[in-house]
Amino acid sequence: MSATPVSEAIWERAVTVATAEQTHALGSALGGVLERGDLLVLTGELGAGKTTFTQGLGEGLGVRAGVISPTFVLVRIHPNLPNGPRPGGPDLVHVDAYRLASAAEIDDIDLENTMDSSVTVVEWGRERVEHLSDSRLDIEMHRTVGGSDVAVATPEAGQDAVLDFDPEDDDEPRTIVFRGFGPRWSAAPEILENA
Numbered sequence: 001m002s003a004t005p006v007s008e009a010i011w012e013r014a015v016t017v018a019t020a021e022q023t024h025a026l027g028s029a030l031g032g033v034l035e036r037g038d039l040l041v042l043t044g045e046l047g048a049g050k051t052t053f054t055q056g057l058g059e060g061l062g063v064r065a066g067v068i069s070p071t072f073v074l075v076r077i078h079p080n081l082p083n084g085p086r087p088g089g090p091d092l093v094h095v096d097a098y099r100l101a102s103a104a105e106i107d108d109i110d111l112e113n114t115m116d117s118s119v120t121v122v123e124w125g126r127e128r129v130e131h132l133s134d135s136r137l138d139i140e141m142h143r144t145v146g147g148s149d150v151a152v153a154t155p156e157a158g159q160d161a162v163l164d165f166d167p168e169d170d171d172e173p174r175t176i177v178f179r180g181f182g183p184r185w186s187a188a189p190e191i192l193e194n195a
């Protein structure tokens, strides 16, 4: 399956958040409604908030904590907790595809094995992982400066920093654009309608 251009999404919703805590909370709300087999593709420059959002997803899914940036570990699996908010719910598989140049390299890490029992979240996954599922939720995070969005960095534009951290912890607004593809995402989740 080749990647459907983002312009061909079934629906699109842009949400603006003011703080890292709000980004986390939005992730947590979405994590409450995700299902096994869901594929989420996260795009956004270094420090945009991809990992912060994924930490929220993990909380909403009720998986074992410790979602950290997987920069040096390509894949982390967070098992669902029996005493969490969604006992028996999906595990979280968190992937950083930044250093994986192609769909072929993605196939080498065998995400197919965990897809069916998990929610799979891929940072830098655009145009690399779409073939894993007939449906996906594409999530694009922008820093919002002076009321307008800064262009989202692409992997081709380069990610100079070696370490995946941002020394500036000050809260800044972000625009988060959600786009649905495939039968699973034929309609936007309700939590986005009220966000």
Ligand SMILES: Nc1ncnc2c1ncn2[C@@H]1O[C@H](COP(=O)(O)OP(=O)(O)O)[C@@H](O)[C@H]1O
Pocket (backbone or CB within 6 Å): 017, 018, 019, 020, 021, 023, 044, 045, 046, 047, 048, 049, 050, 051, 052, 053, 069, 164, 165, 166, 168, 169, 170, 171, 172, 173, 174
């Ligand atoms: N509105 C916001 N949403 C998310 N993160 C924010 C926001 N405002 C400030 N931040 C800060 O930006 C950084 C985002 O880092 P991270 O989530 O690791 O980004 P990425 O994974 O995209 O590189 C964190 O230090 C976080 O505290």
Ligand SMILES: [Mg+2]
Pocket (backbone or CB within 6 Å): 050, 051, 069, 070, 123, 164
């Ligand atoms: Mg990250």
